[in-house]
Amino acid sequence: MSPSEQSIPHGHVLRYNLRERLTHWVAAAAYIYLLSTGLAFWSPWLFWLAAALGGAQVSRMLHPWAGLLFFASVWNMYVMWARQMKYTDDDRKWWKAVKYYSTNQDDKMPPAGRYNAGQKFLFWGFFWSSLLLLLSGIIMWSPQYFAWHSLIAMRISVLIHASAALFTMGLFMIHLYMGLFAERGAFGSVIRGDVSIAFAKRYHPAWYKEIVGESSSPRK
Amino acid sequence: MSQATLRVQKISGHAGSVPGEDTQREYTVCKLIDTTTCIGCKACEVACMEWNDLPFGETVFDNTYQTMPETRWNYWNLILFNEHEREDGSLMWLMRKNQCMHCAEPGCLAACPADGAIVQYTNGIVDFQQANCIGCGYCITGCPFDIPKMNPKTHRVFKCTLCTDRVSEGLEPACIKSCPTGCLHFGSKDDMLDLAGKRAKQLRDHSNFPKAGVYDPPGVGGTGVVYVLHDATNPELYGGLPKNPHVPLSVKLWKGPLKWLGNVAMIGGLVGLFVHYLRYGPKAREEEDLAAKPGGGKS
Ligand code: HEM
Ligand code: SF4
Ligand code: SF4
Secondary structure, X not given: OOHHHOOXXXXXXXXXXXXXXXXXXXXXXXXXXXXXXXXXXXXHHHOHHHHHOOOXXXXXXXXXXXXXXXXXXXXXXXXXXXXXXXXXXXXXXXXXXXXXXXXXXXXXXXXXXXXXXXHHHXXXXXXHHHHHHHHHHHHHHHHHXXXXXXXXXHHHXXXXXXXXXXXXXXXXXXXXXXXXXXXXXXXXXXXXXXXXXXXXXXXXXXXXHXXXXXXXXXXX | OOOOOOOEEEEOOOOOOOOOOOOOOOOOEEEEEEHHHOOOOOHHHHHHHHXXXXXXXXXXXXXXXXXXXXXXXXXXOEEEEEEEEOOOOOEEEEEEEXXXXXXXXXXXXXXXXXXXXXXXXXXXXXXXXXXXXXXXXXXXXXXXXXXXXXXXXXXXXXXXXXOHHHHOOOOOOHHHHHOOOOOEEEEEHHHHHHHHHHHHHHHHHHOOOOOOEEEOOHHHOOEOEEEEEOOOOOHHHOOXXXXXXXXXXXXXXXXXXXXXXXXXXXXXXXXXXXXXXHHHOOOOOOHXXXXXXXXOOOO
């Protein structure tokens, strides 16, 4: 059964196919590992995280490898989603109305497509941060493998790595908040793949219109 | 290479207080290196290898008498040979014994994230505890003297211990013991500064080195290794001894404002989201509500 042929319960539509869902969870698992081990090295008060994850040496050894896996999955997202994440005029309107979005007055929001402007920001934020994390991380990794290392590059990289990581943490917190708490019904989309039609119409009306086609009566 | 007989006053990557903090009764120890009487015999290099039982590595010949270009994880003590042409056209050989400076405010320790991988004893010695080292290399970025070096096989970092094991037993470091000209001295920091000052004065007054002086850089709080230099105004001549070393700005930014800002942002973000949820709750509660018109009222 190809991902697009999976059975969708009545009153639901497919939002994420198998490849999208798998990629999401590889990225999530790698990110949570990177976050936990990274935070352990960020603050002495969180160093116990590394101990809990198998020891500080092991955490240090695996963090960069998990980073490579994380970047690979982010890259895969880029391949799958970059085109859908293009900023449009509607997104500009969405940002202007963001205060209604954040106070649950969704009826006052301009209609969003498959991704609203906030989700697009999340995507690009993660994409560019991951690139920075990868490049700076590789430089920070280098002394383990090369007798040669550039002190100045390492000094700058540590700053970039920590700043980019912090930025993604902000994105990550909001992402979890939206997906788990605020937009009830969203979580199933990355597990089973589908969302209810009601969910689609409420949060992504333009996308819903697109997938059912103009033919279906747009009930409001 | 933990030394139970020495108290610890600073610990890297450590949350909470430090056992030996504020308990100092010991002298701050210090090594004095008089570059003006060093003959470059390398006895100290050999003594260091012998006492610390370091595995031997290949030397690198570069048309000078220097053993290798820089210290290594298994070569902590290196005489740097520098040819220097003076203003009158005569040649001078500036030899400097290079090793960890045992900074009073060590950048390596400030940068290290691993609990107890770097400690500073109350006698001032900065010592790496390889058992706790995770091999991240942050200490390398923190050191203004480019001293910590990583063993590429075990991914742990090594450097001069100032013979902690000898000093804790009341002995002087191995290099001091081996020096045939007496250009190396060991004792309390006060005594060494006193001796160094006298020697520098002697050089200025009687040996035609008007710029002779003592190298004990204040940027890192002073060092546990001090030099007497013929020309203290130009330490760079001695194989790149930095004129005004300090913990790199990037490391200060990272461990200071960035850490502070990051922690406030993380905690603020969590609290903010929680309060947001208390105030606004979910956008729609149950599946049925989803179908309702946003903003209330059934369709
Ligand atoms: C993309 C590839 C990545 C590579 C190659 C990489 C590599 C590294 C390396 C070598 C270090 C230094 C040693 C260590 O503490 O383990 C480090 C530190 C760190 N990493 Fe990554 N990493 C990557 C991605 C990430 C991601 C996605 C996060 C997300 C939170 C992250 C968070 C951190 C943090 C917080 C630190 C500690 C920074 C500090 O102490 O200031 N890293 N990383
Ligand atoms: S590599 Fe350096 S900074 Fe990292 S844990 Fe070891 S001693 Fe500390
Ligand atoms: S010279 Fe470098 S390694 Fe030695 S104590 Fe100072 S900062 Fe640490």
